[in-house]
Amino acid sequence: MLGSIIAFLVYLFIVTYLGYLGFKHTKNASDYLVGGRQIHPLIMALSYGATFISTSAIVGFGGAAGTLGMGLLWLTFLNIFVGIFIAFVIFGKRTRKMGHNLDAHTFPELLGNRFQSKFIQGFAGIIIFLFMPIYAAAVLKGGTDFIQSHFGITYEISLLFFAAVVALYVWMGGIKGVMYTDAFQGIIMFAAMVFLLIFTYNKLGGVVSAHEQLGALYQNADVQPQIEKMVKGGFRGWTNMPAWGTPIWWSLVTTIVMGVGIGVLAQPQLVVRFMTVKSNRELNRAVLSGGIFIIMMTGVAFIVGALSNVSFFSESGKIAIAAAGGNDKIIPVFIKTFVPGWFGIIFFLALIAAAMSTLSSQFHAMGTAIGRDFYQKSLQKKGNTILITRMSMLLAIILSVVLAFLANKLDASMQIIATGTALFFGLCAAAFLPAYLSALYVRNISTKAIIAGMIAGFSVGIFCIFFVHEKEAASLQLCNLLFDKTSIVKDTALAKLALVDPIIFSFPASVLTTIIGYFVWKNKLSEEHIKHCFGGI
Amino acid sequence: MLGITDPWIITAYVLCILSALACIVYGLMNWNKGVGDETS
Numbered sequence: 137m138l139g140s141i142i143a144f145l146v147y148l149f150i151v152t153y154l155g156y157l158g159f160k161h162t163k164n165a166s167d168y169l170v171g172g173r174q175i176h177p178l179i180m181a182l183s184y185g186a187t188f189i190s191t192s193a194i195v196g197f198g199g200a201a202g203t204l205g206m207g208l209l210w211l212t213f214l215n216i217f218v219g220i221f222i223a224f225v226i227f228g229k230r231t232r233k234m235g236h237n238l239d240a241h242t243f244p245e246l247l248g249n250r251f252q253s254k255f256i257q258g259f260a261g262i263i264i265f266l267f268m269p270i271y272a273a274a275v276l277k278g279g280t281d282f283i284q285s286h287f288g289i290t291y292e293i294s295l296l297f298f299a300a301v302v303a304l305y306v307w308m309g310g311i312k313g314v315m316y317t318d319a320f321q322g323i324i325m326f327a328a329m330v331f332l333l334i335f336t337y338n339k340l341g342g343v344v345s346a347h348e349q350l351g352a353l354y355q356n357a358d359v360q361p362q363i364e365k366m367v368k369g370g371f372r373g374w375t376n377m378p379a380w381g382t383p384i385w386w387s388l389v390t391t392i393v394m395g396v397g398i399g400v401l402a403q404p405q406l407v408v409r410f411m412t413v414k415s416n417r418e419l420n421r422a423v424l425s426g427g428i429f430i431i432m433m434t435g436v437a438f439i440v441g442a443l444s445n446v447s448f449f450s451e452s453g454k455i456a457i458a459a460a461g462g463n464d465k466i467i468p469v470f471i472k473t474f475v476p477g478w479f480g481i482i483f484f485l486a487l488i489a490a491a492m493s494t495l496s497s498q499f500h501a502m503g504t505a506i507g508r509d510f511y512q513k514s515l516q517k518k519g520n521t522i523l524i525t526r527m528s529m530l531l532a533i534i535l536s537v538v539l540a541f542l543a544n545k546l547d548a549s550m551q552i553i554a555t556g557t558a559l560f561f562g563l564c565a566a567a568f569l570p571a572y573l574s575a576l577y578v579r580n581i582s583t584k585a586i587i588a589g590m591i592a593g594f595s596v597g598i599f600c601i602f603f604v605h606e607k608e609a610a611s612l613q614l615c616n617l618l619f620d621k622t623s624i625v626k627d628t629a630l631a632k633l634a635l636v637d638p639i640i641f642s643f644p645a646s647v648l649t650t651i652i653g654y655f656v657w658k659n660k661l662s663e664e665h666i667k668h669c670f671g672g673i
Numbered sequence: 674m675l676g677i678t679d680p681w682i683i684t685a686y687v688l689c690i691l692s693a694l695a696c697i698v699y700g701l702m703n704w705n706k707g708v709g710d711e712t713s
Contacts, residue, residue, distance in 0.1 A: 205682075206677070206682050206685070206686075207681070207682065207685070209682065209685035209686055209689055210685045212685070212689045213685055213688040213689050213692055216689065216692040216693055216696065217688075217692040217695075220696055221692065221695060221696055221699070225699070229707070343675055343676065344675055344676035345676065346676070347675055347676030347677050348676040351676065351677065351678065375676075375677045375678070375679060375682055376678075376679040376681075376682065377679055377681040377682060415707055416706070416707025417703075417704075417705065417706060417707040418707075419707065420699070420700060420703035420704065420706055420707050421700055421703075421704060422700075423696050423699050423700045423703075424696055424697050424699070424700020424701065425700070426696060427692065427693045427694075427695070427696020427697060427700070428693060428696070428697065430693075431689055431690070431692075431693040435689055
């Protein structure tokens with residue numbers, strides 16, 4: 137306990153110092169919002185990685201791997217191939233150049249300036265401000281679950297302590313301070329995960345032996361009664377994919393793998409990082425470190441999450457979710473029970489770092505979404521950008537903490553963190569991705585087509601969340617209130633649709649509407665403006 | 674392979690490693706490219 141407190145204080149001192157360095161170099165709004173567009177490639181890559189990977193990925197999705205097995209490695213593949221390679225090479229380079237051409241400082245501003253639409257900028261800002269708190273609450277819950285397990289204090293006290301530390305940190309600097317500290321936090325996370333991977337495989341007798349033990353666990357007579365309900369849902373063991381078309385298969389493939397795997401391309405807090413470097417060389421170099429960083433983060437979390445079943449079973453005769461007392465507690469309890477005490481302290485810092493680096497960027501994105509995109513640009517109000525952004529951040533922090541408090545009241549066997557994260561990522565994919573791709577690659581698409589696509593994707597996504605996808609609709613209660621059932625398709629011929637994640641309907645709806653809009657509406661943006669947007673691309 | 678029998682899981686495992694390698698190779702091959710378009 138004392139070791140944890142001392143290590144935490146040293147960590148806070150370093151983070152505060154780095155935040156202060158960034159704060160000192162923040163001279164104007166451009167510095168505050170995009171780091172003066174002069175950020176070092178390694179800092180940018182580590183910052184992107186540390187922002188992308190949070191306690192949601194390590195605790196939430198690592199816990200989901202503990203429950204559902206190694207099928208989550210498909211998400212790791214998408215995290216690397218889509219989240220790094222496609223994101224940097226296909227999206228990053230054009231975003232950097234166009235962002236500079238249009239003097240854009242935020243993701244909504246990039247879309248708004250590209251299509252000369254205050255509505256697009258304001259609408260995107262509102263979506264970010266209203267729905268990103270769900271993702272932030274998931275990240276907060278991941279950190280809080282670990283603090284609760286590590287220090288043995290209540291969830292509520294852990295949450296308040298954690299939120300206070302994050303709020304103080306976010307308040308200090310703009311993106312420069314955030315990116316310096318992200319890089320430091322990325323290094324801690326990387327070192328901790330390398331050790332965790334080696335420790336876990338070594339503890340179980342090597343790679344092949346560990347996997348064989350995990351595979352054999354499914355057939356164990358003592359395990360069978362514990363997984364009876366899951367087997368009915370399609371579960372076929374931790375080293376197998378669930379049976380095709382079963383509830384667990386739909387949850388794993390559409391919500392966890394596709395929701396996050398595709399949604400990462402339209403994450404406002406990640407897109408803004410492309411605008412912080414001065415040339416494509418930085419992005420090329422960042423692909424290398426980004427690929428290594430992500431495989432060591434999510435790859436390790438998902439493998440260790442699944443393998444934790446072997447350790448828990450040999451210790452207590454229970455599978456991970458039963459022994460830990462809930463999906464989101466698997467990783468925290470595994471660390472507390474099985475790894476050496478000194479590493480528990482390191483991992484505690486790594487998780488705090490993972491949460492802080494993501495939360496600070498989320499609050500930065502939420503603050504600018506309301507302060508700059510909605511209030512100043514869309515409503516055309518004047519005022520101090522940094523002050524308005526900070527007040528908006530404070531509001532976003534309060535909203536996220538309230539949601540994280542409520543999340544703890546939900547059924548512990550649910551993948552609460554993973555579901556909350558996938559919900560926001562899916563909504564971003566539906567509302568923003570076709571517009572973002574069009575902005576970068578389709579010169580003569582009309583503003584109306586973009587607006588129609590954004591509204592269609594967002595509306596279908598929201599409708600599915602509240603009324604169709606049972607996992608969310610049942611928790612949100614609105615469907616139950618209006619129709620007296622947890623999904624409007626329940627007990628109908630379309631009952632299977634209640635298992636399918638909203639992104640499967642909302643993203644194609646957005647793409648289709650944008651394509652139809654492209655052919656229906658004529659582009660009214662001037663040739664001069666288009667040339668200006670694509671200058672140097 | 675690697676103590677896993679489900680081809681879907683083996684494929685995912687291999688793709689993770691290959692995609693990380695692709696990122697490394699791409700980064701190294703383009704290490705000094707893209708300098709001429711600074712936004713200085």
